[in-house]
Amino acid sequence: MSEVNPYQSLRKQIDEAASYLDVSEGQIERLKTPERVLETNLSVEMDDGTIEVFRAYRSQFNGDRGPYKGGIRYHPQVSRDEVKALSGWMVYKTATSAIPLGGGKGGIIIDPSEYSEAELERITRAFAKELTPMIGVDRDVPAPDVNTGQREMNWIKDTYETIENTTEPGVITGKDISSGGSEGRVEATGRSTVVAAREAFDYLDKDVDGATVAVQGYGNAGWIAAKLISEMGANVVAVSDSSGGIYAEDAFDPVAVKDFKRETGSVSDYPDADRELTNDELLTLDVDLLIPAALENAIDEQLAHEISADVISEAANGPITPNADDVLRDEDVLVIPDILANAGGVIVSYFEWVQNRQRFYWSEERVNEELDETIVNQFWNLIEAYEDRDLPSLRIAAYVVSLQRVLDAGEQAGTWP
Ligand code: NAD
Numbered sequence: 001m002s003e004v005n006p007y008q009s010l011r012k013q014i015d016e017a018a019s020y021l022d023v024s025e026g027q028i029e030r031l032k033t034p035e036r037v038l039e040t041n042l043s044v045e046m047d048d049g050t051i052e053v054f055r056a057y058r059s060q061f062n063g064d065r066g067p068y069k070g071g072i073r074y075h076p077q078v079s080r081d082e083v084k085a086l087s088g089w090m091v092y093k094t095a096t097s098a099i100p101l102g103g104g105k106g107g108i109i110i111d112p113s114e115y116s117e118a119e120l121e122r123i124t125r126a127f128a129k130e131l132t133p134m135i136g137v138d139r140d141v142p143a144p145d146v147n148t149g150q151r152e153m154n155w156i157k158d159t160y161e162t163i164e165n166t167t168e169p170g171v172i173t174g175k176d177i178s179s180g181g182s183e184g185r186v187e188a189t190g191r192s193t194v195v196a197a198r199e200a201f202d203y204l205d206k207d208v209d210g211a212t213v214a215v216q217g218y219g220n221a222g223w224i225a226a227k228l229i230s231e232m233g234a235n236v237v238a239v240s241d242s243s244g245g246i247y248a249e250d251a252f253d254p255v256a257v258k259d260f261k262r263e264t265g266s267v268s269d270y271p272d273a274d275r276e277l278t279n280d281e282l283l284t285l286d287v288d289l290l291i292p293a294a295l296e297n298a299i300d301e302q303l304a305h306e307i308s309a310d311v312i313s314e315a316a317n318g319p320i321t322p323n324a325d326d327v328l329r330d331e332d333v334l335v336i337p338d339i340l341a342n343a344g345g346v347i348v349s350y351f352e353w354v355q356n357r358q359r360f361y362w363s364e365e366r367v368n369e370e371l372d373e374t375i376v377n378q379f380w381n382l383i384e385a386y387e388d389r390d391l392p393s394l395r396i397a398a399y400v401v402s403l404q405r406v407l408d409a410g411e412q413a414g415t416w417p
Contacts, residue, residue: 006085014088017399020389023407031091031406034061034084038134042108042126047116056127058106060140061087064409067138068104069094069346071145071174072127072152078107086145090346093339095402097378099350104140106131112147124152128159135160137170137357143349144174154179170356173349182352184367185345189315190224190293191368192344192375196336197289197313198232199379204310204334209233212287214309216240216279217294218257218267221315221342225291226254234289238282242294243268245277247285284308292319299324307333314338329393337395339402340378347374 011032018028038058043051057080060068070090083105091103108127112120134140144153157172157179169180177183184191201208211234215226218241226236235251243266246252252272260270268276283290283299286308292298293315299307304324312328313336314320320328320335328335348371355361362370386397 005081007081007088010085010088013399014403017396017403020391020396020400021404021407023403027407027410030410031062031403032088034059034087035063036060037080037084038106038130039080040127040130042123042130044119044122044126046119054108054110054123054126056106056108056130057083058131058134058140058142059083059087059104060134061103061105062091062406063102063140064406064413065091065095066100066102067136068140069101069143069349070103070105071143072106072108072148072156073145074108074110074112074147074152076109076111078109083107089339091406092399092402093343093346094350095405096339096382096398097343097347097350097374098381098405099347099374101141101346101350101353104142105145106142107145120152121155124155125159128156129163131156132160132163135171137168137353141170141349141353142172143346150174150176150179150181168356170353173352175352180352180356182348182355182367183362183364184371185348185352186220187224187228187368188344188348188371189221189342190226190344191228191371192347193221193225193291193293193313193315193341194229194232195344195372195375196341196379197229197291197311199376200311200313200334200336201289203383206288206310210235211289212237213289213291214238214282214285214287215291215293216245216282216298216319217292217316218261219293222291222293223254223258223261225293225313225315226252227258229289229291230254237287238277238285239267240277240279240282240294241267245279245282246270246273247275247277247282248273289313292316295319297321299328301327304328304331307331309333312336313341315342317342325393325395335394336379337393337398339398340375340382340394343378344371344375347371 042054087105094101175181238247284306290309290312296318298319301323304327382397391397
């Protein structure tokens with residue numbers, strides 16, 4: 001299923017969106033190709049005194065709208081093409097959210113579970129040394145991704161600041177609050193998912209109050225989405241994790257389910273559930289809103305025929321396969337695409353960067369309000385493009401709108417020399 005080369009998929013998506021725009025071949029090629037890719041080999045001393053070499057990448061895809069922005073992942077399957085594709089998708093995510101940043105992504109080919117903390121620190125600092133000439137608060141701002149978090153971000157920031165003899169917390173986002181991180185970052189992804197869903201309900205003239213909701217995946221994105229939609233008056237009737245799902249006709253208390261998962265490691269066997277469900281059963285429940293918040297490709301073509309939800313808000317990245325997307329489109333399921341629905345993380349990263357630059361920190365309330373406003377504005381921009389241009393889906397609308405924004409920025413700048 002995931003044998004498809006991600007970079008080729010990205011190029012295809014851009015071609016599809018570009019077919020709705022008046023744009024030359026040369027411009028499209030420019031928007032399908034990264035501006036530069038660093039490929040480096042890190043020689044690092046292990047705890048036993050031996051040397052190991054790690055291949056690492058940083059792709060700066062497009063900076064027409066602002067400094068490159070995107071995470072750094074540590075995974076054995078990192079590849080040059082994967083990093084290029086992920087950096088391209090960041091361009092379209094930042095442009096869909098209308099935040100003044102470009103797209104970048106980086107990674108090291110490594111299984112971090114096989115290394116000690118001291119080794120991981122030396123590996124991260126070796127990568128940070130290579131990255132230092134190309135990153136910076138106005139150049140390229142990395143963030144956490146798969147298998148990296150606040151710890152790695154703090155090491156990168158410290159290495160950069162030491163080499164550059166400066167203090168520049170905005171060189172990286174996803175930091176701990178004590179090192180310049182933002183309030184509201186932990187809840188941001190789940191929050192954007194439900195704010196976008198709330199607006200979609202408004203568009204369809206449906207009430208969130210009393211609506212039924214199923215959430216696949218009960219990690220950071222999924223459980224926060226369940227909590228926030230429940231606070232808006234909706235009934236979360238089904239949730240799941242990798243151990244399976246649970247159903248309650250009268251709705252769950254998401255916080256109690258989270259506490260149970262924290263104690264037992266899973267949502268299965270939750271005492272107040274009416275019955276257990278498989279993940280496929282959860283995805284095909286007759287609910288008003290479905291929130292896939294686990295893995296990519298969770299909904300394939302076959303499952304798409306059985307989907308009964310009216311609205312899907314994609315908390316996960318790529319939870320619907322392209323063929324499944326076509327089926328859902330034909331069956332009038334309103335899908336809010338990941339590049340808007342889960343953009344809360346990168347939007348609050350942008351707020352973190354703004355606060356770092358101003359050296360003035362916002363309350364959680366202000367962060368949440370600004371995030372809400374950003375999602376509301378951009379959701380209705382997509383609806384406008386979807387209706388006015390008669391586009392097939394909100395996903396295509398998101399690509400068309402964001403591509404146009406990147407094109408406009410590039411055109412204003414012109415080419416040089
Ligand atoms: P997480 O690791 O905290 O949670 C993932 C959850 O999915 C866990 O509850 C896990 O048990 C469950 N899961 C795994 N396999 C499953 C399966 N086969 N069926 C059902 N559930 C399964 O991860 P997260 O941070 O919540 O991220 C979830 C998704 O959201 C990913 O696609 C991620 O890329 C995307 N996302 C997250 C953020 C963020 O800020 N956390 C931002 C953007 C996108």
